[in-house]
Amino acid sequence: MTKRKSESLSPEELRTHGDRLFLSHLSVDCVIFGFHEGQLKVLLLKWKDGPWCLPGGFVKHHESVDYSATRILKERTGLDEIYLKQFHAFGDPQRERGKRYKQGWIANRFVTIGYYALVEYSKVFPQPDLLSSECKWWDVAAVPDLIYDHKQIMTTALETLRLSLNDHPVVYNLMPLKFTMPELQRLYETILGQRLDRRNFQKRMLALDILVKLKERKTGGAHKAPFLYRFDKKKYDRAMKQGLVGGW
């Protein structure tokens, strides 16, 4: 029973003596991206007594950092086994400038390890935690003020994702199984934050040789319904591993 007890802290105990359960000076923050109705979304939590923030948490004494990120992601979204990537550790001593706590364990300096996740929007059921009143999707272009340096962490995640599009297809987990070329282009445009030429996009995307064109067309639209595509998972996986240029 002692072990069980040590596995949870009240919000007050967390603030004053979080080191009973967690490592000091170290946190994890998750930038969880989804794609819905032509918009790139990010999942944010609202503290009961305050601002919006990225879903994050601390690392238990006997838990790996990667596992902490997985646990937090699961607690917030109900999902596991998804694409979760550690992208950067944020270690500026001033990174919690203007922080809310003046004393106790939680007022320490924290270095945070950032992860980003690409999830299927429709499979996620956002869940606030004990300290939060809300957990919901926001359009990336319209996120509110975030606590500490969380907006910078989100921006860095987005830049990392953007750069990775130059070299890797990446977006598998953001798309439904079957999609049209305009839908895929819309996702690229949303991540990149810029419009792309339709013909160039299609030409370049097909040249990457990671898509399969299906015989079906998208139904329910106009009479000139666009063709559907899916990823060739084998070729996609190879491109994820070797980069789009291919190995040397």
Added chain:
Amino acid sequence: MTKRKSESLSPEELRTHGDRLFLSHLSVDCVIFGFHEGQLKVLLLKWKDGPWCLPGGFVKHHESVDYSATRILKERTGLDEIYLKQFHAFGDPQRERGKRYKQGWIANRFVTIGYYALVEYSKVFPQPDLLSSECKWWDVAAVPDLIYDHKQIMTTALETLRLSLNDHPVVYNLMPLKFTMPELQRLYETILGQRLDRRNFQKRMLALDILVKLKERKTGGAHKAPFLYRFDKKKYDRAMKQGLVGGW
């Protein structure tokens, strides 16, 4: 004077009360690569009382993590303003299995943030620290047993470097200003750990459009002296930023 005193600890104080100067649970390790006589090298330290390890250290209370890495690199090599890249945080709770210390601050669990650096071999003058008896270059293919999980950290750095070659030219800092195509190929082969076809390598490398072919040939060799090349720094920098495929 108090501040000055707090800026240094004896080896014994570090072991027992390192938290007077440094954050707990957090370290930095640097994988410093150089290239010399056709071999990829890595800079290692030997502890006075024991095994070889990566040059690393701890994060002072008011110091950024990136700065810690820069400081450690400078202490070991005398170099600053070099290509230093944070590549991964190693956060396995078992990562110090078999560790040497049973008690005191240094016996805590440490999450380490890994950086790799690509340096010009000829500009480096390896310097051991207070705890070390030696600091020297080793062939990557022939490193001795390393402490803790340092060999895994080195391997991950090398894999990251390898993968980045698929997408980014990367090797600027490892090459002299002017070089021959066979010299560049040798570097790629060493990083990749495999032989490459000479004609394919040259064709592909030239197609990347980041090299300038000089009118000079390498002197001092046989009568069929090979041409010299240098990087077109502007195109190189663009490829580093956008990836070799180029931006969308």
